[in-house]
Amino acid sequence: MTSGSGREQLLLIDGELVPASDGGTFPNVDPATEEVIGHTADATAADMDRAIGAARRAFDETSWSTDHAFRVRCIRQLQEALTKNAAELRAAIVAEVGCPVALTDGAQFATPVGGLGWIADLAENYEWETDLGVASPYGIRSRRIQRREPVGVVGAITPWNFPVQIILAKIGPALAAGCTVVLKPAPDTPWNATILGRIAAEETDLPPGVLNIVAGSSHELGQRLSEDPRVDMVSFTGSTDTGRKVMRAGAENIKKVFLELGGKSALLALDDANMNAVVGNAAFQITTHAGQGCAILTRLVLPRSRYDEGVEKLVKTLTGWPYGDPTDPGVLMGPLINARQRDRVLAYIDKGVAEGARVALGGGRPEHLTRGYYVEPTVLADVAPDATVAREEIFGPVIAVLAHDGDDHAVEIANDSPYGLSGMVVSASQERARAVANRVRTGTISVNGGLFYGADAPFGGYKQSGVGRESGLAGFEEYLEIKTIAEAC
Missing domain, CATH: 3.40.605.10 (Aldehyde Dehydrogenase; Chain A, domain 1)
Structure with missing residues (x-):
């Protein structure tokens, strides 16, 4: 500079x-x-x-x-x-x-x-x-x-x-x-x-x-x-x-x-979803600018029948994810904005574990980065819908993974939030994904990876968003x- x-x-x-x-x-x-x-x-x-x-x-x-x-x-x-x-x-x-x-x-x-x-x-x-x-x-x-x-x-x-x-x-x-x-x-x-x-x-x-x-x-x-x-x-x-x-x-x-x-947006994977596409979107979202975005998808809602598969693929995708020096063109994730925000994110991770979540990946400060306000990309599995990490905005590289039992339940989980800013639905059927997206109470939503961002596209939220x-x-x-x-x- x-x-x-x-x-x-x-x-x-x-x-x-x-x-x-x-x-x-x-x-x-x-x-x-x-x-x-x-x-x-x-x-x-x-x-x-x-x-x-x-x-x-x-x-x-x-x-x-x-x-x-x-x-x-x-x-x-x-x-x-x-x-x-x-x-x-x-x-x-x-x-x-x-x-x-x-x-x-x-x-x-x-x-x-x-x-x-x-x-x-x-x-x-x-x-x-x-x-x-x-x-x-x-x-x-x-x-x-x-x-x-x-x-x-x-x-x-x-x-x-x-x-x-x-x-x-x-x-x-x-x-x-x-x-x-x-x-x-x-x-x-x-x-x-x-x-x-x-x-x-x-x-x-x-x-x-x-x-x-x-x-x-x-x-x-x-x-x-x-x-x-x-x-x-x-x-x-x-x-x-x-x-x-x-x-x-x-x-x-x-x-x-x-x-x-604020937001606590949900990525809903339906039971016919391509899981590689699901976890690819989830990984990119949660690491983009270290998760410091109001519309970032911080809840991953997987079908219970494919839950273990999804968590395993997400962990594998994020393992070795490039993060660190933001001046490096190959890096996709930099630090948090300050020490206060870093400590706040780490406190949320501890709160999640105390309430029953399992740290499937990350959970702390990276050992290889001794300077800077970094937190590892973190996957919290086995998160209950009423857990603090499923309801409050963390604003860091932390994703909470929940399970659903069908489209109706997935929509219920997505809407069970004080926020309504963004979201995504992934399904092999565009029509099915759109039908679910229409029921999610949120200001913007993606269907199968579509992007709403642009100068001509209105952006904002429902409820406390x-x-x-x-x-x-x-x-x-x-x-x-x-x-x-x-x-x-």
Whole structure:
């Protein structure tokens, strides 16, 4: 990592790249080495206040919210600039997130940057007004028009696991809709946001105040953003516990709240499934970014008649799985984000064993990696549906393997969860798999390995997995209000 190494990264407030108002900084740590790789401006409450004020003025006092063509141009400029600076951003992702460099060719960088083009096309061709025709309520002949307008100032709060993807999934649609944005990135991965801020300030025509980036070590900054009455909407991605706090904070001002939260998604193998395909999907899911993804499939639900076969094949597949140095192109799994998360994952494994699970593989820290926040790929077998490891989000490379007694029972297990974010069904029969998928209460689901991910595909969950949708037309319209106009005629 070259950019930012040994120097602080700056905040973007009201079009200016600035240090924290009190000069404070906080360290950025590489989770693969446990070493400090640089420092970032540590924003204060005064910095957040200034950023919100700038966003409010930019929305209320400029033409940003109404100049559709200008917004489209700025988004295309941002996409072009991010593409030009790809090497710097990819290096930052690997260094501070600890994700394998191979993932930057997909969801960690290339795919979300490409998705900005889809957002620009959508905004360019969007029907901002729709003629509802003429009607005569109470005998008054009226032409009704449905108008879409930006919601206003958006507070975006993003996590550390897929920072560029989630930042762009929020600021892209919000800016395209005509909103102004105050972004509060996760303190574990600030550079993805601050580098983006520098690029936006220096290489696009975004007006001052339209995009503000306020990095800081304190989670109280996010609380302030959620509570401030000048903010019209909060878009949050993170844990369900924190999502509850965001929702409560927004309730005081009845502001719009979008929440993309946790998951405990199930991979359902039906009794006719190709077991090699099942375990291949399970192994890839649980090791992708060390299992640090809300939509990752962390429950493997196998037919009881083939349970031992499935566990044996999964263990064999994961034995020798490449993990370690995330800068190695051949590695598919890197470290966890920090020591706290590593210890949390290990505690869940211990809890699983205490409640009757069997460690079929892994279960601890790898002996060959003496530095970095690593946990071995772990298979917990003989897990009961009511076990803690079957119900709570672990956010690590740990998969819980359960048994089912038929399609109805498999669906029952999948739905017996406070979450409903993602899932997969595998069967030799596409029709049978689709029938089961239709009964699983989840926002996204794969049938026989199909992929839902894309800029045009809405993403979000049922139940405690969230409120609203990100990406796609539905995700764009989260940032719009509907106004109905009636003209006498």
